[in-house]
Amino acid sequence: MTTLTTHRTSDIAQPPGTPTRDARPSGSARRFFHYAVQSILIQLRDWAFLGFVIVMPTTIYLFFSSMYGDEGGGSGINVAAVMMVTMATYGGLGAAMNAGSQIQSERSSGWFRQLMLTSLAPGQFVLAKILTAIAVLIPAIGTVFLAGAARGVRLDAGTWAASLGLIVTALLPMIVFGLVIALWFKPQTATAVTTLAMLALAMLGGLWVPLQLMPEVMQTIGKLLPSYWASQIGAWPLVGGDFPWQGVIVLVVWLAVLVGVGALGYRRAIRTSRR
Amino acid sequence: MDAITLTGLTKTYGALTAVDALDLTVPAGQIMALLGPNGAGKSTTTEMVLGLTKPDAGTVEVFGADPVSAMRRGDVGAMLQNGVLLWDVPVRRLLTLMHGLYAHPLSLDDVIDRADLTPILKSNTNKLSGGQAQRVRFALAMMADPGLLILDEPTVGMDVDARRAFWATMDTLTAEGRTVVFATHYLDEADEFADRIVVLNDGRIVADGTGSQIKAVVGGRRIGFTGPARDYAGLPGVAAQEQRGARIVLTSTDSDATLRALLADDAVRDVEVSAPSLEDAFVSLVS
Numbered sequence: 321m322t323t324l325t326t327h328r329t330s331d332i333a334q335p336p337g338t339p340t341r342d343a344r345p346s347g348s349a350r351r352f353f354h355y356a357v358q359s360i361l362i363q364l365r366d367w368a369f370l371g372f373v374i375v376m377p378t379t380i381y382l383f384f385s386s387m388y389g390d391e392g393g394g395s396g397i398n399v400a401a402v403m404m405v406t407m408a409t410y411g412g413l414g415a416a417m418n419a420g421s422q423i424q425s426e427r428s429s430g431w432f433r434q435l436m437l438t439s440l441a442p443g444q445f446v447l448a449k450i451l452t453a454i455a456v457l458i459p460a461i462g463t464v465f466l467a468g469a470a471r472g473v474r475l476d477a478g479t480w481a482a483s484l485g486l487i488v489t490a491l492l493p494m495i496v497f498g499l500v501i502a503l504w505f506k507p508q509t510a511t512a513v514t515t516l517a518m519l520a521l522a523m524l525g526g527l528w529v530p531l532q533l534m535p536e537v538m539q540t541i542g543k544l545l546p547s548y549w550a551s552q553i554g555a556w557p558l559v560g561g562d563f564p565w566q567g568v569i570v571l572v573v574w575l576a577v578l579v580g581v582g583a584l585g586y587r588r589a590i591r592t593s594r595r
Numbered sequence: 596m597d598a599i600t601l602t603g604l605t606k607t608y609g610a611l612t613a614v615d616a617l618d619l620t621v622p623a624g625q626i627m628a629l630l631g632p633n634g635a636g637k638s639t640t641t642e643m644v645l646g647l648t649k650p651d652a653g654t655v656e657v658f659g660a661d662p663v664s665a666m667r668r669g670d671v672g673a674m675l676q677n678g679v680l681l682w683d684v685p686v687r688r689l690l691t692l693m694h695g696l697y698a699h700p701l702s703l704d705d706v707i708d709r710a711d712l713t714p715i716l717k718s719n720t721n722k723l724s725g726g727q728a729q730r731v732r733f734a735l736a737m738m739a740d741p742g743l744l745i746l747d748e749p750t751v752g753m754d755v756d757a758r759r760a761f762w763a764t765m766d767t768l769t770a771e772g773r774t775v776v777f778a779t780h781y782l783d784e785a786d787e788f789a790d791r792i793v794v795l796n797d798g799r800i801v802a803d804g805t806g807s808q809i810k811a812v813v814g815g816r817r818i819g820f821t822g823p824a825r826d827y828a829g830l831p832g833v834a835a836q837e838q839r840g841a842r843i844v845l846t847s848t849d850s851d852a853t854l855r856a857l858l859a860d861d862a863v864r865d866v867e868v869s870a871p872s873l874e875d876a877f878v879s880l881v882s
Contacts, residue, residue: 351697358691
């Protein structure tokens with residue numbers, strides 16, 4: 321029995337034929353990749369979530385564009401096309417901010433503890449959730465684009481791609497926003513706070529009603545919000561003119577503040593967590 | 596090599612000392628039961644062995660490494676008490692997700708077969724019965740092909756058949772030379788399945804031995820019979836006397852001597868001698 325046991329233990333520390341030490345780095349990368357892909361697949365079969373970030377923006381877009389979309393803008397820009405970018409930004413915003421509450425809910429349910437009983441590291445878990453958010457951004461934006469194409473928006477391939485890429489990039493700080501909310505709020509409230517923040521950003525950032533139609537105070541507020549600039553930067557390939565560098569500055573400031581607040585929240589979470 | 600070495604292990608939550616300077620060594624290949632009332636420190640101890648909780652003082656070594664490294668290496672598998680499953684996914688997808696996260700897992704088919712999951716592969720995790728969910732948790736615990744299995748109350752929620760099937764599967768797992776540490780409230784299970792029983796109370800070890808040694812700590816035998824109601828305390832070895840319905844039960848430190856004296860009385864009938872159950876041992880140890 322003892323001989324068998326000792327043999328068994330050495331087997332596990334050093335599986336025959338695969339020196340553990342050499343296999344570890346690539347093994348760790350393989351496990352991370354597996355987890356990220358599986359998380360994305362699981363997220364993509366969550367119909368309620370997909371309805372929230374894909375069906376709702378697409379429906380609102382189809383509704384509004386059928387009401388106003390045929391009017392050409394003064395500068396000859398198709399209103400339906402700009403509205404499409406705005407609604408795509410709205411859908412992307414929901415997808416981006418969701419990563420935090422995903423992490424939060426898996427932590428509070430206890431599933432995270434189960435994951436920590438595997439060879440996956442905590443940092444890999446968080447990174448995979450961020451990748452999942454980015455992966456969901458693309459269908460969230462893409463579906464509104466498809467609806468736009470169906471409504472008769474005609475752009476060349478380069479413009480479609482540039483707009484998609486710019487919206488995704490401009491929404492990356494909003495992933496951090498979701499993480500920050502998850503770090504600072506209790507699990508029961510984090511999801512609600514995330515939704516409220518998302519709706520406030522969408523409304524005040526002119527994603528539902530154009531900022532130009534709002535009172536001046538609201539316009540000033542809106543121009544300080546990342547949601548407004550994400551849609552402006554995303555629309556730039558369509559409307560042309562000067563690149564909205566002012567928006568880049570606003571986004572960078574938001575990102576810096578969010579990272580700072582997030583770092584404080586992380587230290588606080590480490591200090592107060594029992595495990 | 597030892598599977599687990601705990602040295603001066605201590606964990607406090609505010610004023611409560613959950614684990615109090617615990618020293619414990621579990622040799623590889625041993626099957627050890629951890630017994631104790633709620634709040635004895637069983638779960639806190641297992642969480643520290645798993646690297647989920649950091650000790651305030653003392654050290655944990657698992658196969659000579661720190662718990663987190665041992666876990667990353669795939670040397671440890673565990674079933675947590677009230678462990679949850681990812682919500683609202685089919686069992687098959689959950690297993691696939693987890694299978695890719697271990698360093699040297701058992702094959703998925705092998706795990707499904709051993710945990711008897713074939714009938715529920717398509718079921719959603721939120722539609723499983725308690726026993727089915729427990730089988731999935733068990734599958735996750737053995738998936739790593741670990742040298743050490745830690746099971747916190749593994750058969751909670753299982754019916755008698757499921758429990759029997761569980762321990763039969765455990766038999767095949769331990770026959771492969773794995774070390775098993777399990778916490779349980781089913782004391783008969785501990786007695787039947789474990790090589791060694793460690794009894795915890797208030798974060799300290801109050802007894803450590805085989806099932807029969809634990810019983811010996813309490814000492815003595817119980818002698819039950821029907822006979823005239825009188826004081827038997829004068830008989831040799833008798834430590835206590837109890838009336839249970841029509842029967843009288845004596846606790847004796849020397850059952851042979853007590854019996855010789857007792858059977859001299861012709862009115863004494865239906866004599867039954869028994870060792871105290873582990874339950875009795877447990878109660879007198881922690882009180």
